[in-house]
Amino acid sequence: MSKISININGRELVVSAGQTILQAAAEHGIEIPHLCHDERIQPYGACGLCVVEVEGSPKLVRSCATSVQNGQVIRTDTSRTVVARKTALQLLASDHRGDCRPPCMLACPAQTDCQGYVGLIANGQYEEALKLIKDKMPIPASIGKICPHPCETACRRELVEEPISIAQLKSFVAEVDLNGNQYQPPMKPATGKKVAVVGAGPAGLTAAYFLARDGHKVVIYEAMPHPGGMLRYGIPQYRLDKALLDAEVALMTKMGIEIIYNTKIGDDVSLDYLHDNYDAVFLGIGSWQSQGLRCKGEDMEGVLGGIDFLREVTMNSNITLGGKVLVVGGGNTAMDVARTSKRLGAEEVTIIYRRTIDEMPAEKIEIHEAQEEGVKFQLLVAPVEVLGENGHAKALKCEIMRLGEPDASGRRKPEPTGETVVYEADRIIAAIGQKTVIGNIKDIATDKSGNIIVNGGAFTTNRDKVFAGGDAVTGPKIAIDAIAQGKNAAQVIDSYLNGCLVPHADSQYFTQKDITAADLADRAKAPRVSLTVEDAEVRNKSFMQVAKTFTEEEALRESKRCLECGCRDYFECQLIKYIQDYDVSTEKDSQVECHKTTEFDNHPFIERNPDKCVLCGLCVRVCDEVVGATAIGLVGRGFDSVIMPEFKLPLSETACISCGQCVDVCPTGACMEKQVSYKQIPANMDSMASVCGYCGVGCNVNIEYKGDVVFRVTPDRVNDDGWLCQRGKFGLGHANDKARLTAPVIKRNGQFVKVDWNEANLEVVKRLQAVVAAYGKDSIGVVVSPRLTNEELFLAGKLADAVNTTIKTSYSVDGGSGLGSVLGYDASTNSFAELDNSDFVLTLGKVKENHPVLDFKIRLSGVCSVAWPQSLANTADMKVFLKALLNLGVDENKVAEKTEGFAELKASLADVKVSEEIQALAQKYAKAAKPLIVIDEDTVSAEAVKLMAYAAVITGKIGAAYRGIILVRTKNNTQGAVDMGFVMPVSAVAQGIESGKIKALVVIGEDPAAYPQESALLQKLSFLVVYDMFMTKTATAADMVVPLVSSAEVNGTYTRSDRRIQAVRAAIQPKTGKATLQILIETLKSLGIKYDTIADVRAAIASEVSNYAGMDAADFGTTVYWPNNKNVLYTDGFATEGQKAILAAVGDVPVFVEKKKYDSVEMNFVNGRQSL
Structure with missing residues (x-):
């Protein structure tokens, strides 16, 4: 061009x-x-x-x-x-309706992905859940124990029965980590920049964590002897075990964060010093001064601030309470003070609060537990004077209140009645709030409340290089707010240190604010898992943590209650990306009615939501123009237009072939795949380029995964055309299947018993050697599935050698296609790429049904293509085709020169009469300059394949570019299985078992016992070992079973139908603990054949299977065809002994056959196993 x-x-x-x-x-x-x-x-x-x-x-x-x-x-x-x-x-x-992000996440000040980590916990992916949490906060175990969890307040599960215990799930997974591997986030390279953080409270610790993660050197200056700020000194031990907090901080110091204790900025070190010696300074000093009672007598001895009291208790100061304690306030701090007072021995503890219990800001559970522990509540009373003797408080005079109209907080405002009441007290503790006092920190501007003034989302103060956040800026808030401030400030500081300060700004999201209980009426009720707490009598005698962490069973049960509100396609959605890029408001005009779908399509693989559709039309057009199914279309006009399945039927009842192309082209979440994990979550997935493990088309795929769970498969549009069929798109769920075998088992006394890998390997070797010793050569057969990699197949062949057998077969291959007996190689003669430039394609068998992607390629190439008519189903019809070609004229001298048996073939066709239908088909083929024959091996007999090879040979339409035969093989690596020598007909194996010659079978990945005849045959063996992912019928009948892994867990190569060798890459680690290749290597070592690595195996293949020399180049993206990287076979003669094609007289057998499925993974998908 x-x-x-x-x-x-x-x-x-x-x-x-x-x-x-x-x-x-x-x-x-x-x-x-x-x-x-x-x-x-x-x-x-x-x-x-x-x-x-x-x-x-x-x-x-x-x-x-x-x-x-x-x-x-x-x-x-x-x-x-x-x-x-x-x-x-x-x-x-x-007119876009949906929740980009779940309500729980949006309610969390730190924007922790609650739906994501709750879903990962439900999937048993604790490490991945912890990683997701630590992407937003450094101390999840501590926060989970004490957070008032606004996320749970927003949880829509409450519309069904009760919200998810999100905070407790966070704490659970964080403690699993602390007791296990102790995850550390990946660190960016050191920048050489230094940041001073003032304060080791939630804001300071969080800022330090993220700045250190970004590669900066961080030093924290802390005024107190220990870290944690209000988490340590403002929250009692019985709510937050400080050992837990210390463990989380210790992980942060391992990141290189230095903490200098007992150092108060303004007293011990000046702000000027920090300003001059660091590249940036973050002030996270908190709000440490208690608010006074704001009434007469508040300065008397015996009146103490709530935070001051809790701090003194934490520092083990000598505190005298007396018998009666009054606590003024209604928040969590008031509950903490009251419950701590009970634990310190106060006989009577009373909370004074000016509203009713319903208006108390404290968590309901805190109020309930305080009541259980004997704390009294005096409500609708407000302090007006502290009464005392000799300067010591003895009582509190209060005015009785009544509730008026709601105030700015939304709670009903207390109004004085004029009546008063007096409460005796030995100690009065005011827990009505805190305020910020910056002390001797110089030249920092504050507002009238004492809070540091910052420039909005920039977190900058009036001094250059000095930033501030947390309670010192916002006033006292909950810890998660301070964490959010620290995280956001760290991002801004990082941008500043990189040369361009970028203020923090909240992102735009679509949200649904009108969801009601009626919208969730179809959800099954599942009660919330209650926290286990110690009895009140026990609690009052100890400062030990009162609430138990969830057990694993409780955490799994609770996490599975999640409704999955947020859009799973958030991370791929182009619409929200552009909405955020262009700062477009997502707020809806209340006067405009937005469409709302009430009925959703129950398709097994595809989830459609018209509310998220932008009417781009891509799904309609790809279904029509590429797939040819026309299963969906546009209905209606204008604002009422909607995309629906044909005739408004459920999608599963239309011509939909479940290829998922609509999903892959959709720019929003209007069309999504149903993920193959148990819990479907929105996540920024990891991705691994690999190859589909089903048919011989060998489509390139991206396996998207998180940890050890595969979530979906997408077409690889970089290395391929970007199309997949149902199996390629949705067929990898078996990687997550709960029914998978994960350990070897041996049958003892009729029952399978789990054994370790060493014992399993020893058992296999010992039993096979015993059979060979007793019965000699060829007494063992090795049966493989052609889903195995070339490397695994080669090792299976070596296993056959090691046990002195030539019995190497595959039920799926069953002797091969018949091409080899004619042309020399049992393989396609031309490449898929040549379809684009041929001028005629003749397809034979169910190419469209069994290999849709190849059908897409043929149709999109624009080439004239004709399918062999189903009405012509006998070899007699194919004889007519050959006779028609002869009648149209061939160079018989040239044919005779390049073939053997042409005379016999011609004689067998002498009496054949040509019909008009076949004459027309033969003319199209004969006249084409560049014709290709495409055959579906699954549904065409081996004899028919041979006859199509005869047709290509006698017309000379073979051995050149765009002229030849493409045999589309049954499985992803059928070609590799043939090339590695697994071509013995299954009938020969059956005869060997029947005759008693074959005494043992090694079956790898196939399930012949699924069929009665084969099942009966296997019962005659003295030893049967099965390697498989599942307890198949063959495995059930076996003496021992060794687990295999999925195609998402292997490294190696497949050879697709056109002889192209493609790299297969593992996305996840083997769930069995060992990859199939490693299992075979270890068995062979025990039999005296040594390979250590996949490189060793490939070197051996290149040496012994010469056509595969250079196969490892496929690992690097190089296009590799065998032999010698040739797309086209037979340009210099055929691969037979005399370089001539072998022809023979033609008999009568069916053209079309329906071959049985034997590969256990494919049978699993076809049978629809649902055990996720």
Whole structure:
């Protein structure tokens, strides 16, 4: 294609003529927003986001539908394009309904991904859950114990029965980590920058954690002897065990954070010193001064502030309470003071509060437990005077109140009645709040309340390089607020240290604010798991932690209650990305009614939500233009347009083939896959490029996973065309299957018993050696599934050698296709890539049904393609085809020169009469200059495959580019199994067992006992060892079973149907503890054959299977075909002994057959196992 020059945003670019502006920009790394464009579909221009300015054009043009022109000057980001895009996004947002992020997360000041980590806990992925939490906070175990959990207040599960115990789940998973591997976050390279953090409370610790993680050297200056701030000195031991807090802080010091204790800024070290010796300073000093009672007599001896009291208790100071203690206040601090007083021996503790118990800001559980512990409550009374003798408080005079109208807090305002009451007291403790006092810290501006003044989201103070956050800025709030301040300030400080200060700003999200209990009426009720606490009598005698951490069973049960409110597609959603990029409001106009779906489609693999649809039309067009199913379409007009399945049926009742293409092109969460994990979560997944483990088309895939759980599979659009079928898209759920075997088992006394790997290996070796010793050569058969990698198949072949047998077979392969007996190699002669440039494709068998992606490739190539008619189902019909080709004229001398048996073939066709239908088909094939025959091995007999090879040979349409046969193999590595020698017909194995010659079988990955005839045969063996992922029927009948791993857990290569060797890469670690390759290596070592690594195995393959020399290049993305990287076979003669094709007389057998499935994983998917 010719090249032209254009200019985009001042950059002079050389691009291909015929490209669109959008394509040219993308090719050079210039992003133009778009929602309705996909490279694989013709431009449509529906969304209007991709508009750009083109010099000389008065109007904005849509870059997805405008071709580049030589000399074009284009600007992609101007005030006009921004306004146009924002307008388009506002229109899309006006009718977009959903929750980008769950209510729990949005209610959390630190924006911890509650739905994410709760879902990961439900999946048993504790380490991944902890990582997700620690991406937002450093001390989850401590916070989980004491947080008032606004997340739970927002939890929609409350509309069903009770909210999820989110805080307790956080604490559970954090304690699992502290008692185990103790996760440390990945650290960025050291920047050489130093930051001083003042205060080791929640804000300071959090800021230090994130700054250290970003590579900065952090030193914390703490006024107190120990870290934690109010977590240590303001919260009693019985609520938060300080050993837990210390353990979490210790993990932070391992990150290189230094903490200098007993050092008060302004007294021991000046702020000027920090300013001059550090690149930045963060003030997180907290609010440490208790608020007074604000009444006469508050300065008397015996009156103490709540925070002061708790601090003194924590520091083991000598405190005398007396018999009667009055606590003024209604918050958690008041409850802490009252309950601590009981533990210190006070006989009577009374809380004084000016509203009713319903208005108390303290957590309900704190109030309840205080009541259980004997704390009394005097409500609707407010202090007016402290009464005393000789300067010591003896009583508190209070005015009786009544409730009026709600005030700014939303609670009913207490109003005085004029009546008073007096309460005797030995000690009065005011727990009505705290305030900030910066002390001797100089030159820092504060407001009238004493809080440090900062510049909004920049966290900057009036002094350069000095930032501030936490309670010292906001006034006293809950710990999670301070953590949020520390996290956000750290991000700003990091940007400042990197040279460009970027203030923190909250992101825009779509939220549903009108969800009611009626919307969740279909959800099954599941009671909240209650916390186990000590009895009140026990609690009052001890400062030991009163609430027990969830057990694992409790945590799993509780986490499974999550309703999964947030959109799973958040991290892939292009709409919300652009909404946030262009700062478009997601608030809805209350006067405009937004569509709301009440009935959802129950498809087994695909979840559709029309409320999130932007009507880009990509799903409709890909289903029609690429897949050819036309299962969905647009219904209605204008604002009422909606995408629905055909005839408004459920999608599962339409022509949908469950290929998932609609999911992959959808720019929002309107069309999503149902994840193959137990709990479906939105997560920023890790991804591994690999190859599909089902059929021989060998589609390239991205396996998306988190930890050891596979969540979904997406097509690899970098290394392939980007298409998948149902099996490729949705067939990897078995990797997470709870029914998987994870340890070897041996049958003893009729029951399977788990054994370790060493014992299992010893048992296999001992039993096989015993059979060989007793019965000799070929007394053992090795049966493999062609889903194994080439490396695993080679080792299975070596196992056969080690036990002195030539019996190497596969029920799935069953002797091969028949091509080898004609041409020399049992393999396709040409590559898939050649389909694009052929001029005629003849398909035979169920190519469309069994290999949809190859069907997509053929149809999208635009080549003329014809399917062999199902009506022509006998080899007699194929004989007619061969006779028709002869009648049309072939160079018989040339054919005779390049073949053996041509005369016999011709003689067997002498009396054949040609029908009009077959004559027409033969003419199309004969006239084509570049014809390819594509055969589905699953549904075409081996004899029919041979006859198609005859057709190609006698017409000379083989041995050259775009001329030959593509045999689409049954399994992902059938070709590899053939190449590694597993080609003995199964009938020969059956005869060997029947005759008593074969006494033992090693079956790897197949389930022949699923069929009665084969099951009966296996019962005649003296020893059967099965290697499989599941307890199949064959495994159940075995003497021992060794677990295999899924295709998501292997490294190696597959050889796809066109002889291309492709790298398979493990996304997750083997759930069995050992990969299949390692199992085979260890068994072979015990039998005297030594390989240590996959590299050793590949070297051996290259030596013994010469066509596979250079196979390891596939690991590096190199295209590798065997032999010698040739796309086309037989350019220099056939691979037979005399380099001639072997022809023979034609008999009568069926063309089409329905072959049984034997691969256990495929049978598992077909049978629809649901044990996630």
